[in-house]
Amino acid sequence: MEEKSDKTEQSGSVHLTKSIRCIVKLGGAAITCKNELETINEENLKMVSSQLRQSMIAGSSSGKVLGMDWSKKSGEPEISFTVDDFEDQPVAESSPFVVVHGAGSFGHFQASKSGVHKGGWNRPLVKAGFVATRISVTNLNLEIVRALAREGIPSIGMSPFACGxxxxxxxxxxxxxxxxxxxxESGLVPVLHGDAVLDDLLDCTILSGDVIISHLAAHLKPDYVVFLTDVLGVYDRPPSEPNAILLREIAVAEDGSWSVVRPTLQDMNTRVKTSVAAHDTTGGMMTKIGEAAMIAKLGINVYIVKAATSHALRALSGELQGEFPDDWLGTLIRFSSK
Amino acid sequence: MEEKSDKTEQSGSVHLTKSIRCIVKLGGAAITCKNELETINEENLKMVSSQLRQSMIAGSSSGKVLGMDWSKKSGEPEISFTVDDFEDQPVAESSPFVVVHGAGSFGHFQASKSGVHKGGWNRPLVKAGFVATRISVTNLNLEIVRALAREGIPSIGMSPFACGxxxxxxxxxxxxxxxxxxxxESGLVPVLHGDAVLDDLLDCTILSGDVIISHLAAHLKPDYVVFLTDVLGVYDRPPSEPNAILLREIAVAEDGSWSVVRPTLQDMNTRVKTSVAAHDTTGGMMTKIGEAAMIAKLGINVYIVKAATSHALRALSGELQGEFPDDWLGTLIRFSSK
Structure with missing residues (x-):
């Protein structure tokens, strides 16, 4: 127990010589095919990785991409790779980003069949499910690290379980x-993920990517946080419903309460609250706003935006910090001292 | 720097309520195909995993194996899995093992092409090679964790880099x-591996599986250590040479010096030293004996044995602790106070 309190203190006093520019959440729904077990949305993941490169590495939108995944491709006996490509290159500094991804169609099957989130080592099914869940989510983590590395991002997989x-x-x-x-500090880009972890009281549980983001944001104090999702942003009701309205700007007060600033419909705030409450029985928007609001309360802008779109690239690159162009589609959740 | 000395102290004062039975090294040459890039020796890995199950889980040599890798198999849309199988089962306690594996034909290409072991972040090739090496070795780690999990071993991948x-x-x-x-303590089986890590002075380097084993053995004090390799044990000269003699028992004195106890040829010790020195320019036996001797000096028996053989199973199961049967083929390296 002493060891633990040590560690919590340690995470509370993080000192970085560089400030973190951005923490990005790659939503499970945006990078995997939700209805196909353990299937990556390759097209989206490639676009997301490319946009992350453009946002992190200055001047990298033009010029040759030097991939860092030198794995053998299936069916090929050799690895194709040229040392000279790297020797010619100046050292590209990537600005400090941290990536956290969800599980999407990975891990969910294993976790829900076994009830890992409820814990209880005394049930063999739970321990087996813990192992199976970790295999599935670390498999996804490896694929995401590879996709980022192929774009020349010095990505490093870090499983929360193994990181303590x-x-x-x-x-x-x-x-x-x-x-x-x-x-x-070494110029690498950590890639964390929602994971199965040990729990003091329950034996084990699931630690979600969103909880990891909140914790990292509180301790690493990034300039901004971006959630990449599979819809344009946060709506006043499930986005599949007709007349659903995209909430474009939400202001969070010191006490954690929030209100919609744009669009400026007079009755929006009430309407949101009602529909949100109804919607939230399935988990969802209210939780998402709540978590984003916790981060915004620290003075950190949170952008919720559709992955692999021009809107996502604008949020990731930081161009929206300080201005809010009318043609940007997404949800900004920000602190307001008023 | 303060943080580091903290951590080193921490690893020096490990307290376990259970004592570790065995630390096993899965040699890279034993579980991968050495001359085929990034290719696992599936047959050996399956046999090694099965023998580990029999050694770890009492009474598991008979009865149904409840696999813990519930990944989708390629080409199949669904995961085949029955919850009931687990519910019927009593909780099988696995005795405390730690697994460490080498890289074999994974990671080697990436590390040697880029010179990761020499360090130097200022060269773009080194940073790219660091990322590429970690992708390759974590890929192997995932496959080994899966192979163990398929045998019902609650295996948990832990990359040394991520573990700090x-x-x-x-x-x-x-x-x-x-x-x-x-x-x-939670009844899981950690699976570590040789990894690319950060280095205070060199920026980065390669941390070998053998160094990890030595460190773990010194701090976790297992009952015994087993190295699974691709030859029967340690020989007096490269085992491919005619007349190479298997050294069956080596005694290590307090001062770290060692001598061959079996076979009892009078001139063996001198002969070994000569041939070892010649052989060792290519790295190899002398290093291996030296590292094993460091562990043996702590009073921990070290068995070097051919993977996936009956000799390996006998070493893993602990049946050789306290006796040395004539029909066991392998090398025992043990402490001798004489």
Missing amino acids: WSTSERNVASADLSVVTKAI | WSTSERNVASADLSVVTKAI
Whole structure:
């Protein structure tokens, strides 16, 4: 127990010589095919990776991409790779980003069949499900690290379990951020993910990517946070419903309450609250706004935007910091001292 | 720097309520096809995993194996899996093992092309090689975790990089063993591997599986250590040479010097030293005996044995502790106070 409180303190006093520019969440729904088990949405993942490169590495939108995934391609006996390509190249500095991804169609089957989130080592099914869930989510992590590396991003997979994240009744109890910060100091891009972890009281549980983002944001204080999802942003009701309205700007007050600033319909705030409450029985928008609001309260802008679109690229590149162009589609959740 | 000395201290004071039975090294040459890039020796890996199950889980040599890799098989849309199989089962306790594997034909290409072991972030090739090496070795780690899980072993991949291992001029400088010990306390089987890590002085380097084993053995004090390799054990000269003699028992004295106890040829010790020195320019036997001797000096028996053989199973199961049957083929390296 002493060890743990040590660690929590440690994560509370993170010192970085570089400030983190952005923490990005790659939503599970945006990078996997939700209705196909363990299937990556290759097209989206490639576009997301390319946009991340353009946002992280200055001047990289033109010029040759030097891939960092030198794995053998299936069916080929050799690895094609030229040392000279790298020797000619100046050292490209990538600005400090942290990537966190969800599980989408990976891990969900294994976790839900076994009830890992409820814990209980005394059930063989739970322990087996814990192992199976970790295999599935680390498999996805490897594929995402590879996709980013192919775009020349020095990405490094870091499983929260292995990094020492654990929970106490599902709340983060320990999270040694020193490995994450060391990687950032070395110019690498940590790639974390929702994971199965040990829990003090439940034995084990699921630590979601969103909880990881909140914890990282609170301790690493990035300039901004971007959630890449499969819809344009947050709506006043499920986006599949007719007349659903995209909420473009939400202001969060000191006490955590929030209100819609754009669009400026007089009755919007009430309407949102009602429809949100109804919608939220299925988990969803209210939770998402709530978590984003926690981050915004720290003075950090949160952009919720559709992955692999020009709107996503604008949010990732930081061009929206300080201005809010009318043609940008997405949801900005920001702090308001008023 | 303060953080690091903290961590080193931490790894020096590991407290476990269970004692570790065995640390096993799966040699790269035993589980991969050495001359085929990124290719697993599936047959050997399956046999090794099965023998590990029999050694770890009491009574598991008979009865149904409940697999813990519930990944979708390629070409199949669904995951085949029955919850009921697990519910009927009593909780099988696996005895505390730690698995460490080498890289074999994974990682080697990427590391040697880029010179990761020499370090130097200022060269773009080194940083790219660091990323590429980690992708390759974590890919192998995932496949080994899956092979073990398919045999019902609750295996958990733990990359040394993510677990906070780092070096200072290639010596282990920090290694937070708390995640490893927590996993063991929870009845899980940690699976570590040779990895690319950060180095205080060189920026980065390669941390070999053998160095990891030595460090773990010194701090976790297992009952015994088993190295699974692709030859029967340690020979007096390269085993491919005619008349090569298998060294069956080596005694290590307090001062680290060692001598061959079996076979009892009078001139063996001298002969070994000569041939070893000649052979060792290519790396190899002398290094292996030296590292094993470091572990043996702690009073821990080290068995070097051919993977996937009956000799390996006998070493893994612990049946050789306290006796040395004539029909066992392998090399025992043990402490001798004489």
